[in-house]
Amino acid sequence: MTLSTFVSADNADTNIRHLIGQKLMLDFRYFCQQDTHCRQPMTKLPEELAQLIKQYQIGGVILFAENVQKTNQIIELTKALQQASDTPLFISIDQEGGRVARINRAEATSFTGNMSIGATYQKHGEKYAASVASAIAKELNSLGINVNFAPTVDVNANPLNPVINVRAFGEDPKIVAQLGAAQVKAFEQNGVISALKHFPGHGDTHVDSHTGLPRVDHALTQIKQQDLYPFSHIIKQQQPGMIMTAHIQYPALDSSTVTNKQGENMIRPATMSRAIMHDLLRGKMHYQGVTITDALDMAGISDFFTPLDAVLETFSAGVDIALMPIQVRTPADLKQFKTFFEALENAVKSEQLSRQELIQSNQRIAKLKADMLSKQVTPSLAIAKSTLGNPxxxxxxxxxxxxxxxxxxxAGLLPIQIQDGDHIHLIMPDRQKASALKQALLREVNKDLTISITSLQAFKPQRAKQAILKANWVISAHASPLQSAAEIGGMDDLAELKSYEVAKQRQPKALYELMQFANTHKKASLFISLRAPYEIAKYAPFNQAVLASYAYNVDVETENDVRGPAYTALAKVIVGHAKANGQLPVSIVLE
Structure with a gap:
């Protein structure tokens, strides 16, 4: 494989094909041989996709959980992807840690996420930001994955933010900047390209760009001090390999309009804004690396633009790489991709797209790939097995x-002093989380202890109240807000999210009523916020103690063993085997 930029005039068609192909990053999450609604995970590269990569000189691919199921399978897949290409491929993934982690948690270390890192800042500074990123990078590098769409450096200033929340380090731009810079350095020192996201900032939105088009109406001063600050700080410290765009309107940065597929004029999303992606990011902020869009199939773009128009607008704005520009899952999709690609070639030939800008973009991409090659290890099963999830x-x-x-x-409740014969009743979002906390508590306590469970997914109110009356302590927990498409995977998961939301929307009310019941009967009660801690203000008045963990992921789940790092930590604090040393990285107001 070589890194030739193919910019000679001798073969104009090859030149154009390479210039465009290198600017596309495709997803092969699913692939089927039949032209059907395809949900068959692509775990082994089929010949059709290998030919597509080679023929169109594709620059990169993104992997999802469906593609990365077992260690040996991942290595074989990344090797096959690289072998299919005449130039080195970007092989990317969303492995932020915490709620956004694509690789099997039982095999790869997923950690408890950015907001938990933010909670340790006052005592530990950049320690965990660096060590977590270093571990993630080593694990990805051992698998042949060379780009991680992380860190998220959005400043979460909105309690109602449905998609960022615990994916952010917190609400203080300076702390976010420091922790983000530490992660960029650690990722890239360990052979993985980092991608800061989501520029110019997704932290103060109440709309998820997977499902709609958010708009931020901050004044320019606030944008500079809050949203842009982490990006500006990190660019000055070191040039991160990539920066990812946000599908968000920022009128104070660019109020120009674009005509959408409905024929309506709308303010340009940042992804399509030359004023933001070129004039601001490259001109004023002096970023010299590679820019990449967030997924172009997200509703913030796809609801308003065809795949072709979205890519043309993105490239015209000066963005280097279009992520997930068009679906490729069936033989029919391969034909549509050919038509799509030829339209992009014609846009160059007709000078709708600037060849000179494509060459400059290609040179940035080639430089980053050269840097990447100098730090990569050759993936092997032995190295990966000794690296993934190691002690x-x-x-x-x-x-x-x-x-x-x-x-x-x-208020004097913690730590709880357990005696033989005591009874704890757990009120949890579902049975998995309840089992994880129950087993963690039993591992910490060498007493004859009864732990009963109410799962809020399905329970009988009267039985739950009877269990509360019998208990010495009531421990309840909740996770808010609901999962977003980014956490589960992407746009394909929206249908699942809708059914999940219907199942979950009654939980806060049920939990509130059971808390009131326990409080009325003067039960010693503890509430645990398992995710974004903003919900604490609502539930704290009914509990003598409140803890926040910022995470609830389970790494091991068998019939008799359900465990995750957050539950082990919570159990240690609850029974007094460890102290709670974290500090809230966002503001909440208790009554």
Whole structure:
């Protein structure tokens, strides 16, 4: 494989094909041989897709959970992808840690996420940002994955933010910037290209760009001090390999309009804004690396633009790489891709797209790939097995989970002093989380202890109340807000999200009523916020103690063993085997 930029005039068609192909990053999450609604995971590269990569000189691919199921399978897949290409491929993934982690948690270390890192900042500074990113990078590098769409450096200033929340380090732009810079350095020192996201900032939105088009109406001063600050700080410290765009309107940065597929004029999303992606990011902020869109199939773009128009607008704005520009899952999609690609070639020939800008973009991409090659290890099963989820990484995961636990309220309840014959009743979002906390508590306590469970997914109110009356302590927990498409995977998961939302929308009311019941009967009660801690303000008045964990992921789940780092940490704090040293990285107001 070579890194030739193919810019000679001798073969104009080859030149154009390479210039365009290198600017496309495709997803092969599913692939079927029949022209049907395809949900067959692509775990082994089929010949049709290998030919597509080679024929169109595709620059990169993104992998999803469906593509990365087993260690040996991942290595074979990444090797096959590289072998299909005449130039090195960007092989990317969303492995932020916490709620956004694509690789099987039982094999790869997933950690408890950015907000838990933010909760440790006051005591530990950049320690966990660096060590977590270093571990993730080593694990990805061992698998042949060379781009991680992380860190998220959005400043979460909106309690109603449905898609960022615990994916952010917190609400303080300076702390976010420091932790983000530490992660960029650690990722790239360990052979993985980092991608800051989501420029110019997704932290103060109440709309998920997977499902709609958010708009930020901040004044220019606030944008500079809050939204742009982490990006500006990190660019000055070091040039991150990539920066990812946000599908968000920012009128104070660009109020120009574009005509959408409905024939309506609308303010340009940042992804399509030359004023933002070129004049601001490259001109004023002096970023010299590679820019990439967020997924172009997200509703913030696809509801308003055809795939071709979206890519043309993106490239005209100066963005280097279009991520997931068009679906490729069936033989019929391969034909549509040919038509799509030829239209892009014609746009260059007709000078609708600037050949000179494509060459400059290609040179940035080629430079980054050359840097990438100098740091990559050759993936092997032996190296990967000794790297993924190794004891050192698991210890960092456990230490972070424990150091992040935050005691928000304690009116003399914690730690609980358990005696033989005592009874704890757990009220949890579902049976998996309940089992994880129950087993964690039983591992920490060498007593004859009864732990009963109410799962809010399906329960009988009267039986739950009877269990509350019998208990010495009531421990309830909730996770808010609901999962977003980014966490589960992408746009394909929206149908699942809708059914999930219907199942979950009654939980807060049910939890509130059971808390009121326990409070009325003067039960010793603890509430645990398992995700974004903003919900604590609502539930704290009914509990003598409140803890925040910022995470609830489970790494091991068998019939008799359900565990995750956050639950182990919570159990240690609840029974007094460890202290809660975390600090809230966002503001909440208790009554």
């Amino acid at each position: 050192q990484h698991r210890q960092i995961e456990a230490d972070l989970a424990l150091d992040a636990i935050t005691e928000v309220k304690n």
